[in-house]
Amino acid sequence: ATTAADVLVTTPSAFADLLDEAVDDLHARTFVFTGEALPAALARQAARSAPGARLVTLHGHPETGPATAHAAAEGGPGPAPEAVLAGTPLAGVRAYVLGAGLTPVPQGAVGELYLAGGAPARGYRGHGGLTAGRFVADPYGPAGSRMFRTGDLVRRSADDRLELLGRGDTxxxxxxxxxxxxxxxxxxxxxxxxxxxxxxxxxxxxxxxxxxxxxxxxxxxxxxxxxxxxxxxxxxxxxxxxxxxxxxxxxxxxxxxxxxxxxxxxxxxLPEPEPAGRPYRAPRTPHEAALCELLAEVLGVERVGMNDDFFELGGNSLLATRLTSRIRKVLGVSVPLRSIFESHAISELSRTVKNAGTSSRPRLRKMDRSGQ
Known part of the structure; x- marks a missing residue:
């Protein structure tokens, strides 16, 4: 199929669905993405699907309408950015990046985005409390003016563009x-x-x-x-x-x-994670048995096998830190925390621990119920 348009306005998610529908050629001169952040990979797909097209992102809220815009540099979006660009304010819009007490944050620091000017709404009908929390007095604008508290976390880049970092309320x-x-x-x-x-x-x-x-x-x-x-x-x-x-x-x-x-x-x-269902493989050596015993202790599960995955069993950063401490105390081996994330499969983790202990033989010690 072929889709032809001078300007295609869409959300990034809807555009991804459009690509999935086997659209062979998108003859659009300008893509305007709005409603949500535009992932870098999807921006690259848009540039490939319509070479030479202009990519524009609009950012705003129902209470303000489009407030900021960013146009990709000619030649496509380039490498994936560290942050999604909300761009610069449109004509007539004032954008503030504020911290505690509605004080401006330094350039490069993270703050909340407030929008004023333009044509913002006056509030929420029948919801005075919500209106008072979101539409606040603008201390930097004309007397009596108000600004909208967006809830967006942003920072100003060195070239004075707004980088969108997510939502404070999510x-x-x-x-x-x-x-x-x-x-x-x-x-x-x-x-x-x-x-x-x-x-x-x-x-x-x-x-x-x-x-x-x-x-x-x-x-x-x-x-x-x-x-x-x-x-x-x-x-x-x-x-x-x-x-x-x-x-x-x-x-x-x-x-x-x-x-x-x-x-x-x-x-x-979105679907729920499926319970781990890997076939159990028992440890074969004292080293593997000691590691599996430690993992079961840290994760609070009955048993851990060599086919299991640390994170699928409920592991997280706090438990990974606890695991490295127990490995050091019980096995006498110092394992970097990052290696737990890079070798989270138990069989891989076992090799990592074994390699880390080649210079000093692991000290396997029997643990009591208190973990001593």
Whole structure:
């Protein structure tokens, strides 16, 4: 099929579906993406599907309408950016990046985006409390003017463009660590094999019923790497660019993301992680048996086999830290925390621990119920 248009206005998620419908050639002079952040991989697909087309992203809210815009440099979007660009304010719009007490934050620091000028709404009809919390007095504009508190986390780049870092009101806490899913999604879509990514916190999927960070990936090439190989590559990619606490415990691949009627990812419709179902393989050596015993202790499960995966069993950054401490204390081997994320399969982790202990023979000690 062929789609021809001078200007194609769409959400990134709807555009991904359009590509999936085997559109061979998109004859559009300008792509305008709005409604959600544009992943770098999808921007590259748009540039390839219509060479020479102009890529524009519009950012705004129903309360303000389009407020900022960014046009990709000629020749395409280039390498994946570290942050999604919201661009610069449109004519008549004032954009502030503010911190506590509505004070401006320094250039490069993260703050919340406030929008004023243009044609913002006056408030929410019948919801005075919500209006007072979102439409606040503008201390930097004309007397009596108001500004809209967007809830977007942004920072100003060196060339005075706004970098969109996610939503402050979608942050979640997993085992005491505050997580902004959009920050993780930006890194995941920076991998060339990922077209789209949505990260959610699944309550009750971690050990002891705690939350667990789950990433849902749409491959850039549906006929490329096997799902297991892709998730391994993406996990290693995430471990290079994110602190351990922000690396998703589970990565799942989907043919496409479920969408809401307005073309945005439907987070509530994303599938739940499937329980780990790997066939059990018993440890064969004292070294493997000691490691599996440690893992079962740290994860709070009955047994761990050599085919199991640390994160599929409920592992996370806090438990990974605890595991490295127990390995050092019980086996006498110092293993870097990052190696848990890079070698999370138990068989791989066993080799990592064994290699780390080649210079000093591991000291296997019997553990009592208190872990001493």
């Amino acid at each position: 942050e979640a806490t997993v085992r005491g660590t505050r997580i902004a899913p959009a920050e993780v999604e930006a890194v995941l879509t920076g991998h060339p094999g990922v077209a789209q990514a949505v990260v959610v916190v699944r309550a009750g999927h971690g050990p002891g019923g705690t939350g667990q960070l789950v990433g849902h990936l749409v491959p850039a090439d549906p006929y490329g790497a096997e799902p297991a190989a892709l998730t391994e590559e993406v996990r290693a990619h995430a471990a290079r660019y994110l602190p351990p606490a922000l690396v998703p415990a589970v990565l799942m691949t989907l043919e496409r993301l479920p969408l809401t009627p307005d073309g945005r990812p439907d987070r509530a419709a």
